[in-house]
Amino acid sequence: MTKLPKPPPDIATLTKPKAKIELMRLRLSIEGHDKAYYQDDAPKISDADYDALRRRLEAIEQKFPELVSASSPTQTVGAAPARGFAKVQHAVPMLSLGNAFADDEVTEFVERVQRFLKLDDVPAIVAEPKIDGLSLSLRYEHGELVRAATRGDGFTGEDVTANVRTIVDVPNTLKGKHIPAACELRGEVYMLKQDFLALNKRQEEAGETVFANPRNSAAGSLRQKDVEVTRSRPLKFFAYAWGEMSDYPMEEPTQHKMLQWLAHAGFVVNPEITLCHSVEDALAFYRRIGEQRASLPYDIDGVVYKVDRLDYQARLGFVSRSPRWAIAHKFAAEQATTVLEKIDIQVGRTGAMTPVARLQPVTVGGVVVQNATLHNEDYIKELDIHLGDTVVVQRAGDVIPQIVSVVLDKRPAGAEPYHFPHKCPVCGSHAVREEGEAVWRCTGALICPAQAVERLKHFVSRLAFDIDGLGEKQIELFHERGWVQEPADIFTLKSRNAELKLEQLEGYGETSVRNLFAAIDARRTIELHRLIFALGIRHVGEGNAKLLARHYGTRDAFLTAMRAAADAQTEEGNASEAYQDLDNIAGIGDVVAEAVVEFFAEERNIKALNALLDELTEVLPAEQARRDTAVAGKIVVFTGSLSKFTRDEAKATAERLGAKVAGSVSKKTDYVVAGEDAGSKLTKAKDLGVTVLTEDEWLALIGG
Ligand SMILES: NC(=O)c1ccc[n+]([C@@H]2O[C@H](COP(=O)([O-])OP(=O)(O)OC[C@H]3O[C@@H](n4cnc5c(N)ncnc54)[C@H](O)[C@@H]3O)[C@@H](O)[C@H]2O)c1
Numbered sequence: 032m033t034k035l036p037k038p039p040p041d042i043a044t045l046t047k048p049k050a051k052i053e054l055m056r057l058r059l060s061i062e063g064h065d066k067a068y069y070q071d072d073a074p075k076i077s078d079a080d081y082d083a084l085r086r087r088l089e090a091i092e093q094k095f096p097e098l099v100s101a102s103s104p105t106q107t108v109g110a111a112p113a114r115g116f117a118k119v120q121h122a123v124p125m126l127s128l129g130n131a132f133a134d135d136e137v138t139e140f141v142e143r144v145q146r147f148l149k150l151d152d153v154p155a156i157v158a159e160p161k162i163d164g165l166s167l168s169l170r171y172e173h174g175e176l177v178r179a180a181t182r183g184d185g186f187t188g189e190d191v192t193a194n195v196r197t198i199v200d201v202p203n204t205l206k207g208k209h210i211p212a213a214c215e216l217r218g219e220v221y222m223l224k225q226d227f228l229a230l231n232k233r234q235e236e237a238g239e240t241v242f243a244n245p246r247n248s249a250a251g252s253l254r255q256k257d258v259e260v261t262r263s264r265p266l267k268f269f270a271y272a273w274g275e276m277s278d279y280p281m282e283e284p285t286q287h288k289m290l291q292w293l294a295h296a297g298f299v300v301n302p303e304i305t306l307c308h309s310v311e312d313a314l315a316f317y318r319r320i321g322e323q324r325a326s327l328p329y330d331i332d333g334v335v336y337k338v339d340r341l342d343y344q345a346r347l348g349f350v351s352r353s354p355r356w357a358i359a360h361k362f363a364a365e366q367a368t369t370v371l372e373k374i375d376i377q378v379g380r381t382g383a384m385t386p387v388a389r390l391q392p393v394t395v396g397g398v399v400v401q402n403a404t405l406h407n408e409d410y411i412k413e414l415d416i417h418l419g420d421t422v423v424v425q426r427a428g429d430v431i432p433q434i435v436s437v438v439l440d441k442r443p444a445g446a447e448p449y450h451f452p453h454k455c456p457v458c459g460s461h462a463v464r465e466e467g468e469a470v471w472r473c474t475g476a477l478i479c480p481a482q483a484v485e486r487l488k489h490f491v492s493r494l495a496f497d498i499d500g501l502g503e504k505q506i507e508l509f510h511e512r513g514w515v516q517e518p519a520d521i522f523t524l525k526s527r528n529a530e531l532k533l534e535q536l537e538g539y540g541e542t543s544v545r546n547l548f549a550a551i552d553a554r555r556t557i558e559l560h561r562l563i564f565a566l567g568i569r570h571v572g573e574g575n576a577k578l579l580a581r582h583y584g585t586r587d588a589f590l591t592a593m594r595a596a597a598d599a600q601t602e603e604g605n606a607s608e609a610y611q612d613l614d615n616i617a618g619i620g621d622v623v624a625e626a627v628v629e630f631f632a633e634e635r636n637i638k639a640l641n642a643l644l645d646e647l648t649e650v651l652p653a654e655q656a657r658r659d660t661a662v663a664g665k666i667v668v669f670t671g672s673l674s675k676f677t678r679d680e681a682k683a684t685a686e687r688l689g690a691k692v693a694g695s696v697s698k699k700t701d702y703v704v705a706g707e708d709a710g711s712k713l714t715k716a717k718d719l720g721v722t723v724l725t726e727d728e729w730l731a732l733i734g735g
């Protein structure tokens with residue numbers, strides 16, 4: 032018996048108010064996933080899970096038709112064109128397809144067509160593999176390609192003409208005699224599985240985006256702002272449809288004849304496409320292609336059946352978002368069962384701990400799977416996973432394999448439930464899970480090897496230690512060589528250089544090494560807020576670091592208070608005076624205060640911090656914000672390009688004089704200081720009636 036996660040409430044018993052709420056929730060969720068999928072080419076859930084959300088939405092809307100609105104996902108297609116692309120209006124909309132999952136839904140589709148057309152016999156039906164890519168419309172005028180557009184929201188797509196000209200399968204000029212004066216020819220851009228794997232490997236090595244599956248990789252590659260990037264990606268194209276046709280290139284056109292014409296005109300048409308004369312034929316095609324699925328060189332996610340005769344298609348027409356003359360018969364998610372041997376915790380670059388199931392290798396849809404994601408602690412609890420369980424693994428839509436359920440009957444006697452570790456497996460620091468969050472995070476910000484590179488990069492960044500000549504690249508190199516593991520190591524490079532010999536590194540010489548050491552030495556004196564920010568404590572950005580520095584004033588006052596708060600921390604929480612004092616700082620909330628205390632409660636961090644402090648000569652006390660200036664207590668926004676001072680300088684000065692510098696304009700803003708080419712912030716300031724100052728006026732105001 033298979034245990035399914037979270038059975039949703041039964042639709043039959045759903046009341047209207049409850050339905051309304053659930054519809055709202057489903058719509059928001061679907062819209063979010065649509066954006067991730069169509070605009071960002073990076074889905075967050077599997078297609079099967081997404082389809083389940085849609086099906087539930089449809090079922091509820093069917094029960095309460097009065098709750099269907101025009102903006103419901105059941106009435107719309109895809110997502111609006113993304114910013115950064117010119118928009119193209121489709122002469123004939125590009126729609127979606129209705130879905131069938133079971134055989135009898137296909138039978139019903141054909142019966143519906145027959146009833147609509149009043150036909151006694153089953154009409155001829157073209158069965159086509161449903162290519163898992165993205166659809167593209169190509170406009171030809173007098174046989175020449177003039178414009179290429181993505182589907183977008185069905186009515187308006189993105190102009191990708193320049194990119195499409197790099198695709199070999201798309202002819203620039205149509206061949207043959209019967210070329211319509213104007214036509215929009217359509218089909219699917221896709222990527223071969225092997226090309227997708229090779230591309231991902233290259234991307235991974237270069238530290239670039241890795242795609243979840245060939246579809247996203249095709250979409251991401253086509254929708255590039257830089258044509259050269261698209262050119263470097265191996266995109267392919269199958270033609271299977273059209274939009275506007277000024278006239279048809281044949282008498283009594285049919286889907287099948289049109290496909291042949293597309294092939295003559297110079298397109299690649301899928302070789303598996305078959306003309307069927309009965310539902311049985313169509314289903315046999317579905318099964319045959321389903322068996323071949325894993326060995327086909329490209330991904331397909333089902334079969335599309337289309338009524339062959341175009342005059343029938345025209346009579347059948349459309350319902351909201353899809354044609355009545357076609358339907359997509361989807362393949363079920365690919366699943367298999369196997370044994371979960373153990374669960375490993377992977378620690379990400381910012382300390383997030385992700386559980387990964389190690390499985391006995393199993394083939395799922397033609398691919399060997401040994402690892403599957405378990406997302407987080409709650410997911411494991413919900414599925415009630417025990418080590419040694421037999422589990423159902425799914426590779427739906429080819430996202431990372433997931434475990435969807437446990438086969439309880441096969442649970443070995445004495446199998447232990449899994450307890451999520453409260454310690455980082457990489458560095459041993461304690462882990463915390465913040466309220467309202469699903470992830471556990473390692474608190475060893477300063478010392479955890481899994482986080483080291485990210486943390487060290489942060490440590491030397493512009494608003495932290497800002498060491499000349501020590502940027503992200505150098506940090507990566509020094510860390511890789513084992514020379515710098517934690518911040519203090521940066522300051523001992525010089526004393527270890529007899530051994531390290533930095534001057535022998537490629538690109539370094541005596542002078543650059545001398546300069547680097549001088550730059551490091553210069554930072555042995557550092558402002559308190561930079562030191563606090565550099566520690567990389569969760570939720571402590573530049574602003575919070577400044578609040579803390581100003582409140583405590585000196586290094587010693589700060590450290591003493593933090594140690595006191597951390598020492599007084601108990602299982603039940605934080606009740607100490609030191610904690611209350613921290614929590615009461617204006618602008619510092621519970622979340623920040625707790626994160627700070629967690630950092631100081633980890634001995635390993637304290638050790639690393641002390642090692643760092645030993646290397647520093649002086650931590651400069653925070654400058655107290657002044658209260659006696661013209662701008663004390665005022666909220667200021669700087670915008671446009673400033674010529675008299677840099678943005679950082681302007682900010683530092685303003686803050687020293689007691690002003691608060693904000694990033695965006697609101698009713699609370701007192702002054703907007705606008706440089707050249709100030710844009711929307713300036714407009715907004717004018718709209719809200721906020722005082723706008725030039726750079727000179729600002730300087731006059733602060734007496735500078
Ligand atoms: N995982 C997610 O978060 C997420 C989010 C949104 C959509 N999706 C997935 O996207 C799909 C829904 O998107 P959709 O609205 O594009 O519908 P669809 O993919 O179900 O069907 C329409 C599309 O099929 C394609 N197609 C491929 N071969 C075809 C052929 N031979 N003839 C006609 N069309 C063909 C066309 O591009 C067409 O636009 C579902 O599979 C869904 O699971 C997933």
Ligand SMILES: [Zn+2]
Pocket residue numbers: 378455456457458459460473474475479480481
């Ligand atoms: Zn760790």
